Amino acid sequence: MPRPSRWPEILHAAGEEFRDHGYENATLEGIGARVGILKGSIYNYVGGKEELLLAVVEQPARALLAELERLRQDTGSSVAVRLRELIRMQVRIFSEWYPAAFVYLRHIGHMEQSPKFAEFREMDARYMAAVEGLLAEGAASGEFSLPAEPRTVARALVGMLDWMQHWFTPRGEAADLELADEVFALALGGLVAGGSMRALARSMPTTP
Numbered sequence: 001m002p003r004p005s006r007w008p009e010i011l012h013a014a015g016e017e018f019r020d021h022g023y024e025n026a027t028l029e030g031i032g033a034r035v036g037i038l039k040g041s042i043y044n045y046v047g048g049k050e051e052l053l054l055a056v057v058e059q060p061a062r063a064l065l066a067e068l069e070r071l072r073q074d075t076g077s078s079v080a081v082r083l084r085e086l087i088r089m090q091v092r093i094f095s096e097w098y099p100a101a102f103v104y105l106r107h108i109g110h111m112e113q114s115p116k117f118a119e120f121r122e123m124d125a126r127y128m129a130a131v132e133g134l135l136a137e138g139a140a141s142g143e144f145s146l147p148a149e150p151r152t153v154a155r156a157l158v159g160m161l162d163w164m165q166h167w168f169t170p171r172g173e174a175a176d177l178e179l180a181d182e183v184f185a186l187a188l189g190g191l192v193a194g195g196s197m198r199a200l201a202r203s204m205p206t207t208p
Helices: 007-025 028-035 049-072 079-096 100-106 108-112 115-141 150-166 173-203
Strands: none
Touching (some): 007 028, 007 049, 049 079, 049 115, 079 100, 079 115, 079 150, 079 173, 115 150, 150 173
């Protein structure tokens, strides 16, 4: 009988190793130790550490884009509702693909240096363009009063979500959904009242 594949265990262990130690300091020995196998056994599945990083981040990246495409096709909902679903989707993927999704966020810099990760750079650009487009639509329809250009606001919003890599831990479906809606409420307040808040900020006296 053939031995069962250890690939799912290796992927999960690699995600933990990359998250705990970063790409540069992570080792195949450390990953193997988490699974209970020798380093050499990992080469039965991948050619090296970079290829393993690619395998770890591929699934959450593709899951995010698939959900984003589904959301893009929802033309019957308001922009605010779609934004809420986008944030819920992001938190759900953080939870379902924990910690692999955060490995992706933490290693975008490394990916930019490798031609093997060109597809992921394109995925990242598509995601940012989708968020920017959603905010621009909200501003055009009057749902949002943005404090800055959609490009700037999109990067601030995505940055807030990306920062969750430093503090988020999955707590279960109901608790994660509640958290997503709290983040959405925070974002929506700024998007709806951002224009007037910008004017208020400009009217404040300058401290000496």
